[in-house]
Amino acid sequence: MSVVTVQLGQCGNQVGHELFDIICSDAHEPQRKEYRSASCERFFHHTAHGDLEARAVLVDMESKVINRSMSKAAKSGRWRYGESSHFSQKQGSGNNWANGFCVHGPRHREAVEELVRREVERCDRLAGLMAMMSVAGGTGSGVGTYVTQCLREIYPKSFIVNHLTWPYGTGEVIVQNYNSVLSLAHLYQLSDAILVHENDTVHKICSQLLNLRDISFSDINSIIAQQLGGVLQPALTTDSYGVYSRNPLGELLSALTCHPEYKLLSVSTVPQMPSASVAYSTFSWPGMLKHLRQMLISNTKMEEGIDWQVRPPSGSERTRSVTGVGFNTSLANLLILRGKDVYSAETGGFEDPALYTSWLSPHTAFNLWKSPVPFKYEKSATLVSNSQALLRPLDNMVGKAWNMFASKAYVHQYIKFGFTEEDFLDSFTSLEQVISSYSQLC
Amino acid sequence: MTQSVVVQVGQCGNQIGCRFWDLALREHAHVNKRGLYDEALSSFFRNLCNDTTGSKLCAQRILKQNICAVLTLTYLNPQAVLVDMEEGVVNEILQGPLREVFDSGQLLTDVSGSGNNWAVGHMTYGSAYREQIVDKLRKAAEHCDCLQCFFLIHSMGGGTGSGLGTRVLGLLEEEFPEVCRIVTSIYPSAEDDVITSPYNSVLAMSALTEHADCVLPVENQSLVDIVNKINRMSHSGKLGSVIKTDSTVISGQGGVSGAEKPFDAMNNIVANLLLNITSSARFEGSLNMDLNEIAMNLVPFPHLHYLVPSLTPLYPLADVSVPTRRLDQMFSDAFSKDHQLIRGNPKHSLYLACALMLRGNVQMSDLRRNIERLKLSLPFVSWNQEGWKTSLCSVPPVGHSQFLLALANNTCVKATFMELRERFTKLYRKKAHLHHYLHVEGMEQNTFSEAISSLSSLIEEYNHLDGTKGRVMPDAHRLSIAR
């Protein structure tokens, strides 16, 4: 089954390009024929000339970024984007969610829908749709939300997943918290699951684990793509009997028990290190999984500065519903192991009931996928978590936006495009609901 | 790529506009070594040569010639509308080196001038030339593939730029409501020759407050101070503080014009402001800033759209200090009075938002380091503690390796406005010169009272925000969710 990806705005088109590039190069390592055909079916189709073309639609309100992504892909010689699978205009959305959602989105609805429809028709079987974008700008966030809404209408029964890039805390866009709140509140009603990468976190991985000095978006995107690839690329699920899973998005959603109130997914991986160090490192499953588990429960998003003091609450603490200091309660976790000796890896640490809410058994809450095919590292582990991990950044974002809204600052810029103060309030209300739901996990 | 149209009105507007076109051509000639008509050029210049193979050569010719100051600029046409109610300045342009780039259809002149009377410019000429102006604006717009922004340049103190200029602003809003309007306004100094400049400025202010998306206020006094300081430094001749002569800010060298006229040094600074504000829309960079992002990020309330510009380095010294220190110094300078184009003190006032637009060899990490360092000493309004908008454009201005333009939405503009109100009141109390205005058709007594009350309520809005400074503002109570 195949996934159709829609890349929106500058960030969506840059991250998306990086993702396809990694997927393609992972598939073309020698001696992985079976893996390759599963991966290619999922993300690419073959043209009449036998070339690989990404199952992707590129959307932006200006053309520079799309042109760059398309020509970079073509230059790789390994894959490319469809000649006419893109839609762009001349003038961006000016960092204004309302401009994207209320004006540009509706204006270009038909053109974009048509491109998606064509891409969907190329799939023998559709596994679902994935829309990729940032939430802080105008096009990805506004147009991206609008397009997701259209997809939901046209494909009511298909799985729709969003991959979102959350902005740096202090950023390049002053109204980023408004744009983020409006995107998230709407997407929460539309999407089946929301996979999140935070720029601050990835930036830290680049500086502290990869020791990069001048960090560019391209460094950041390659980490995001690698983590996301770890989640989306073919793997063997528990009951797939040695055949690569054929329903990637459906399996992902059910593994993470995505639910109308709980659908924020964070991703972390081990290891992360400079390429030059890989050759001199040894990787052991017990060591990696011990770190990854502590990263999970202490809510540390990278393998550095892990707080080893944090423990899961004991039985009595739990009944009094006080979770331990700094303890991150999970609703569900999906662990994906790739590489050498995956079958011998011991993952019992993730099946501890204390990690999860009392209302799900660890058997339901924890899922494990494996694949003997290694990617960049000889062994790697990716953890997708439906937990409180994103609670704090979400709460920060809503808090800052709310402070601004209390002074009515910048609100006129949105009203200009037909959005209203009530619409703002509705968005705040629905995110406060999400925050409240996740805070009460125990 | 989007396009912008420059509308220059009155003596001052046209003189600054003229410097802008000169420097813009120089900048493109410098960057565009192959001389092809490219995207960057297309944001301000139309290619008059239709034949595609030829067009490469045409642009090549024009840019080369610009470098050599050979004076036939035949194929590039600036997207501009020039309006003046006397002929002097526009005629001078038409006799000067830029004569061949403009088309007579872009010009509108009269012979008798506005007599430094806002009412004559706004009412008399505004009504008489309304159709012709709209027509020229529409023509300019039609030549654009995707028109994003109008840049209006004018002075506040005279009659044409002030009166007719603000009338044009209203027409732009009526005719092109979706196109952004950024106005560069030159404010008169206290010793200005024009006795009625306080009247004209206050009357113009109320239109700026109502109809502009952003206003970049520039005080002539600040320009004078900057030029004087540059002159002092270049004459002191201290070892190591030799001013580089090819830097854009202070000289027009390399441009097509030869001899410098009285206002030229001052106008060069303003022309640079315009060059830099548009650089990120014209050239490549790792963090682009579109022109419509300026108002979106910097204007939290509709009327509070006065953005204080500062430029650094203004005093480019020969290479004396280590690069990083110089780079960090550039960031510090952007927040000092000496580099600001109005005289208020930003640190004693309150920042509502701030944009840092960088050009040249500057990295994201340089930006982050300096914002962290500087924000400690800069008071920001409680709901926008992280009110920074940033952009990186990889092409530096001619003669520099790095350049920074800061646009601050800072309550220090209040001081300029209060001083102006005081000068206005002094005249108005005595009813001095009022009759010159009141006998103009369309003018009424309450035009004056409305203008002054518009200014006062603007000052009051800034006052109100200033009042929150230094107070610890509790976070707003969050919505609570029924459990």
Ligand SMILES: Nc1nc2c(ncn2[C@@H]2O[C@H](COP(=O)(O)OP(=O)(O)O)[C@@H](O)[C@H]2O)c(=O)[nH]1
């Ligand atoms: N990780 C990552 N973030 C990006 C990239 N480009 C932009 N961003 C982030 O996206 C936000 C700005 O949105 P952008 O995608 O540029 O706006 P749009 O084109 O209007 O959708 C900011 O938070 C940036 O930090 C990128 O290539 N990678």
Ligand SMILES: Nc1nc2c(ncn2[C@@H]2O[C@H](COP(=O)(O)OP(=O)(O)O)[C@@H](O)[C@H]2O)c(=O)[nH]1
């Ligand atoms: N910076 C600058 N100010 C000017 C220039 N020409 C005139 N002014 C100022 O503009 C005001 C007079 O307006 P002016 O533009 O001459 O009148 P107009 O032609 O009727 O619009 C006074 O405050 C002058 O100091 C100029 O070229 N540069």
Ligand SMILES: [Mg+2]
């Ligand atoms: Mg962008």
